[in-house]
Amino acid sequence: MRVKYVLSEVLVGLWRNVTMSIAMIITMAVSLTMLGASGLMYRQVDDMKDLYYKNIEVSIFLTQEVTEQERTDLQTKLDGDPLVKDVFYVNKDEAYKRFKEMYQDAPDLVNAVKPDQLPEAFRLKLNNPEQYKDVYDQYKDTAGVEEIIDQSRLLDKIFNILTSIQNIALAAAIVMAVAALLLVANTIQVAAYSKRREVAVMKLVGASNWFIQAPFVLEAVVAGLIGSLLGLVALVAAKYLLFDGSLSALQGLLSPITWGDILFIFPLMAGVGGLVSAGTAWITLRFYLRV
């Protein structure tokens, strides 16, 4: 009977103040969607970093006038360098072949470039891509080196952008969360006020504190859980419409977001939504009911 009583009180409570409940659920849903999106991006950025940094190369382009001696010296030095994992030498012919492949859609460009115009290069894989700077400093003044280009610089820019989008989503989640918390606190106050007679009687006859508080706290938790479900729906819609829809052209660039990822992030959203609402309700009651 007590469980039934508590549950029916929860439903009555949410219904009694239905506009406030809806406002609470919507802000909660938006906040949790932002949180979920931010969490997904975090995984996404991690996956992409793994994927891209693994294949990253530093290219040391040699001057046109490089001598045989200079090239062999550099090769020996690179082979013995502890920072360097692998070294591939790309001669002019190979460079031209790669160039042709890369720009096969632009025959004019390919025709304009002659094989001996492209520089020879060493392509390096580093043991740790972060140590690019050391490699750069070591080899930039070596005889025969024209230019050193590190792909990770480029990637860093992309990742910086992704990280800032992620931070913006997180910040939006927090701001919305504050609004949601205030709404929860307010809803609980209104609920406690409208039930003040019952609460007074319950305190008088010695109902336990948890029994007095449970309907209010559960009311907030139910709202939080409904909010997180709506958030899940929003994320599913975002995947469906954005990633599989208008952004599908970028499929090769972005690592895919699977349904599994979204399902994996849902417990986080539901947990945060439920626990934070419960905590807020409980604290509000401590001040408001003094039970």
Place this chain on the structure above:
Amino acid sequence: MIQLEQVTKTYPKASRPSLDNVSVSIEKGEFVFFIGPSGSGKSTIIKMLLHEVAPNKGRVVVNGKDVTSMRSWKRPHFRRSIGCVFQDFRLLPNRTAYENVAFALEVIGKTKAVARRVVPEVLELVGLGGKEHRYPHELSGGEQQRVAVARAFVNRPLILLADEPTGNLDPDTSIEIMRLLDRINRTGTTVVMVTHDSNIVNQMRRRVVEIESGRIVRDQARGVYG
């Protein structure tokens, strides 16, 4: 049953104490009136017995439990051994007489089956047989107070506290309520009643403790009002 030992209570911002070195001892089964003018500190005693306010000095013992040092989380269970009636009845307006009494049982974990057995019995006892399904607004003041008494007594508490229970009732109805409290007292329940209704005190001829400005000025067995 109830001991107040040199109890002093000063509310914050008050210029003088509400209770000033008050000592009273009440035995099991007694019927005690606390009388005195408004603001004399009578109601503070009731609040102390309910563990609602704590004394600044002294000790309060109820049912063998030291209320002074009781932690607040133990309060709910402690209250189940005390019934309480107030001037303003404190009934739930959207529940019938039966439901008001049953509510008090159900929120402390009793089953509906227990309520179905006990509630009609106690409503009969207070003289409301046949009116179980009336709402408070369909009952007279005296009848509403009977519901409140039924609610306070349904758990068979050892102590019944009554804070001006006749304050809102006419003299005839007041006497009926007093008869009811008297009958409850005869079942062995200790009754502590705060009042300034002189008629009632004079008719009942029970122990009277008079308080003035926070001090006991009279403690008389079979006393009358001032």
